[in-house]
Amino acid sequence: DGGITQSPKYLFRKEGQNVTLSCEQNLNHDAMYWYRQDPGQGLRLIYYSQIVNDFQKGDIAEGYSVSREKKESFPLTVTSAQKNPTAFYLCASIGGRTDTQYFGPGTRLTVL
Amino acid sequence: KNQVEQSPQSLIILEGKNCTLQCNYTVSPFSNLRWYKQDTGRGPVSLTIMTFSENTKSNGRYTATLDADTKQSSLHITASQLSDSASYICVVSAGTGRRALTFGSGTRLQVQP
Numbered sequence: 001d002g003g004i005t006q007s008p009k010y011l012f013r014k015e016g017q018n019v020t021l022s023c024e025q026n027l028n029h030d031a032m033y034w035y036r037q038d039p040g041q042g043l044r045l046i047y048y049s050q051i052v053n054d055f056q057k058g059d060i061a062e063g064y065s066v067s068r069e070k071k072e073s074f075p076l077t078v079t080s081a082q083k084n085p086t087a088f089y090l091c092a093s094i095g096g097r098t099d100t101q102y103f104g105p106g107t108r109l110t111v112l
Numbered sequence: 113k114n115q116v117e118q119s120p121q122s123l124i125i126l127e128g129k130n131c132t133l134q135c136n137y138t139v140s141p142f143s144n145l146r147w148y149k150q151d152t153g154r155g156p157v158s159l160t161i162m163t164f165s166e167n168t169k170s171n172g173r174y175t176a177t178l179d180a181d182t183k184q185s186s187l188h189i190t191a192s193q194l195s196d197s198a199s200y201i202c203v204v205s206a207g208t209g210r211r212a213l214t215f216g217s218g219t220r221l222q223v224q225p
Contacts, residue, residue: 042217043201
């Protein structure tokens, strides 16, 4: 059963804590992405990785960090430096003939 | 600055009716335009992809059009069903580079019985 999985589906964090969101894909895609989605706004790019052991900042990278040690995995850490972390986080990968982005089911992060 | 504007922001229709969602973009250079469907609390799923040379593409009850001259696209939904209730997102790709995607904020469609 191929696709992108994200965990957990819901995550609650106290202020000042770091949390890590998981993203795994078995589509054999090289490129992976993290987006943040807020109500009434388009998806905004946090980080992306074109290949293992390499990643670049997106438009809103401050307060976030990532790693890409394996092709299948692209975890996102939301640090305490992120001032407004409550949002819906989407992971995606690109592949196929039409270069389509495939999205995971998302993680909803709430800061208490 | 590359931008994608979608209208209306939200729409309520009765089951069985048709509707059309709009997408205007100012993205350059243009590579392709995609429409995604996003159910509440889920990740977006691709409906159609259109390149510069295509002006109509269908996927079941969904028909997308593209006018590259006026930089407008529309998504027409025929004979709506309750399961069509979702957000529909227009995404425009600007040339090369896999980070070159600009997302619209989406149209939230609610189909009522």
